[in-house]
Amino acid sequence: MTTLNTESQNPMGERVSAAIRASAVFILLIVMVAGFALAQPAYINVTNLMSILQAVSVVAILGAGVTVTLAVGGFDLSIGAVAASSVMAASYAMIVWGLGVYETVPLVLLFGALVGLVNAFLIVRLRVPDLLATLAMMFLLTGLQLIPTAGRSISAGLILPDGSTAKGAYDPAFLLIGRSSFFGIVPAPVVIMTLVAFILFVLTERTRLGRLLFATGGNELATRLAGASVPRLKTLAYVLSGTLASLGGIIVAARVGRGDVSSGASLLMDSVAAALIGFAVLGLRRPNVFGTIVGAVFVGLLLNGLTMLNAPYYTQDFVKGAVLVGALALTYGLGRSQAR
Amino acid sequence: MPLLRIYGLAHAFGPTKALAGASLEIRSGEIVALMGANGAGKSTLVNVLAGTLAADQGTMTLAGRPYAPCSPAEATDAGVVTVHQSTERVGAPGLSVADALLLHAYADGSAPFFLSRSAVRRRAAEMLQNAGFELPLDRDFADLTAADRQLVAIARALSRRASLLILDEPTASISGRESERLYTILRRLRDEGLAILFISHRIADLNALADRAVVMRGGTVVGEFGRPIDFDRAVETMIGRPLRAARPNARSFHGAPVLEMAGVQLVAGSTPFDLALHAGEVVAVTGVLGAGKSRLLQAIFGTRTPAAGTMRLDGKAYRPTTPATAIEAGIFMAGEDRHRSSLMPSDWPGSTLAPTVSLPHLAKWYPLGFLLGAREKQEAQRAIDTLGIKASGPEAPMTSLSGGNQQKVILGRWNAEPSRVLLLDEPFQGVDVGARHDIITAIRANTKRATLIATSDPEEALEVADRILIIDHHTLTPAPQAERSAEAIEA
């Protein structure tokens, strides 16, 4: 009770353990990259590193959305399904409605924002617990995406439920979102991911709004008593998360060029994992956008390396889990021994 | 021979002596009231008796045998049963009253593993018959009033053949009529030979129940009062000085009030009251837990709508709907329990000193939305300097500060921008004497706004306020202290 300042009590021990916590993930990252590069030199070349970033871009963008909902003390389980339905929505808009890139992208983003709004309505207004509300939304979307095409995958020449054939096709400009690269090196999704990461980092860590988002998650009552509108902040978080998920879906659609029915479960799991690994980055022990991006890249580097070394896919899931468990044990375990 | 004899009981939390040689006797068939200001040692004494704390020194005997319980279960087995203030935890929503009555029997395995509903009902009915009062056995526990929940706890206590029943502020959160019912039951139990020790500062409780009042201060028993109990003298003993001298520099205020409340009913059916606060004035509202102190502050801050009445701020109608509208109008509030109402958890963004100060003022200080510039650090440093906060600087984590310094930071938060009315709910909780003095000086130094403080400790009220109001059953009433301070002002 009378501790004035823990830092002054044990400056060395405190600082060392904080430094270890802060840099642990980066040390692991370097060791891992070095290990893979030794085993397989092709791992370290720029094209492969860009491929890795491209492969994680969608997960990182979704993870940033999860991070924002974690910041307000919520959780969005529907992001995977939002991304998956956005792939279908984008395909449907172009192939069935014959829209171009400039109509499709805003439309799909609007769809994501709308889902976020419905999530927020359930959670803020009807006071449905966030896990239940977003889980229900996930099921709803997984089913919803089947309805317009009666369960068919969407590709050029799709036969609609009424027997007619869809006349549209993927807008080549839309495909550029997923398939083009800047200067022939940096894939467009990586650029989008970097932009999203930067904007969300600034938003959450350097703005008034971000402070209030975190304050909501930290102490909702205190935030309300300080005059902030907690319902509005929560709504914003879910709308952001939904919109980011649909952006992720747009990138997937632009890479694969067709719409296949999917629950997006793996996207959800991977982005949640990224956000949780993010807790360990810099030893912050809280959701943070930078950590989430690092977490996503970490998993991407690991999986790419394992694939290159011919590890079968089931070991990959195991390794993913081991990294997550390890990262969390590291942050919280070290944190506790230091707090004592 | 007394049932319970306590001699020289001592217990220290670090350097703080919570109990310093307390001695006390309680006989069977007697109701003893335990009085004392915050930190006088009442709770520590009760905790030692209930087996949740072990005494460092001293002896206790129960019915002639040494008594030193190591756990609440041991205390209960010996016949000492404590009913705590928060009766929500006696049962759980979804349990029927009968189940709640038998909860301890389920837990300690004295109830059979398989129980039919009728068997549960039968056993619960037996318990109530023994206790001598009635409860709706099939009702959901969550639907019970606070008084009925208290009765569930008492019935459970009695079923375990208690010889000493300890009640912590039993009437704090229940209405007058329900209190009467509880008094009748407790008096009957006393007449049947039960010893009862209860903590209360209510005149009504003392008059209706207590055969004797025991006053604690500084960890020891400093006075005993037999019937009829002189309440004012008991309070004087409690705070250790005559009431008359409590606030020699109390000021009086005239002219247009900052905030006027007229015909306000905090809850439907409560007696309407008026209240006027003047600029520079410090008013304390005191009353037992559940009397409506927080509710009054919340009504002014817009988090709870009163059942009736009007409010005017600087002569203009004032009808707050959210904290945001109240803050906009210049009415600030620091809620009860700073950890719950004001602070962020440790390691979370905003858990250091500067963001704690800036949280309500972010929009004003950072109109562009980006947290650029040192505004919040400057304001935090100003709070540190003016309030004498002991901290390593604006970046210090709040958890590294002592309770008193944490409370100073909260005060610094609401001092950082000008306001018309500052509402403080229990601002001295967990605040040491030195810091309390600093906070009181700072509160009284501000002459531009009115300050309304809710506190359950009359001594704190006397120390800080120009004027003291008593709140009971959600209405403000004049009280002995109030009259006295008025006399002091006129003298």
Next chain:
Amino acid sequence: MKHLTRTILGGLVAASLMAAPALSAGIDGAPAPFDKGDIDIAVVSFLGGGDWLQAFEAGVKRQADALHVNLTVSQARNDNDTQRSLIEQAINLGVDGIIINNGRPEVLKDVAQKALDAGIKVVAYDVNLDNPQIPQIEQSDKDMARLVLEQAVKDKGDGFVGGAVYVAGFAPLDRRYGVWKDFVAKHNLTEKATWGVVNDTVPASVADQTKAVLTANPDISVIFTPWDEFAKGVKLAIDELGVASKVKIYGVDISTADIQLMNEPDSAWQATAATNAAVVGEVSVRAVSLAIAGQFPGPSVLLQPTLVTRLDLAKGEIKTIEDLQEKFPAFRKSDAATAEWIPSATN
């Protein structure tokens, strides 16, 4: 921290041991670069599992071993985006050839082109990448469907009432289903329903659907299943409904598990037509190897199917794919995409 590091390092070491390239010697008399050896081939499958994939990968491995080729095998687990990433990764790895096993043309066309641009030879099985530089390995879907449906007409006569399990958008399924449509017209059949789903649990999902369909249409006597995972689901449904004597399955594809299902007493699965998945794997490796050696196998490599009926299995006491290969020589080997210098795969 220490523990985690150890775990990950342990994983790395284990992984690198697994991958320790069998720096293979070359084959005497083979064209460059096979005379020197050290050739890397990546196999990227769209599917994530199943009997067919297992047999396919076994065939791939056998032929690769015979050719002293290093393999990188990966599965996209039915995820379009992952399959693209895996192919990009193979390109980054600098392999000599890539075998694309199944997938969606829209998803893969541009990455396949990227591989070609990087000088990597690509062959595709069961996915039409519409690129003359990419040999298209196909089992003749039309022949397979024709063989079983002819058998169905032989068993049931013209004009029977039937249904088909079908999901649009998979080229082979589209082709096989097209043959069914032709048969419906030519032999005056009644198509009561089509249903189907492709997800992580095809048989279970299809079984649920089939039960509903059969309950609604009790007059269906033949179900055409253009993929054996569909057949498994339909068989499950028929067994659970207890209508094996009424409803018969005419399927395509075969595996040991499929043979066991057909061999069950009173099995509804009457006939199937298939190419050997292991042979498909072998042919794929041979085709890409020919391309690497500069002996382009042509834009299309066709594998001829074999009809297998319940009766054939019972007569030959065939219980596994291995048994089948002994009984049906056509099933064991394919002379597609061969050359003098390519050693035959050894079982």
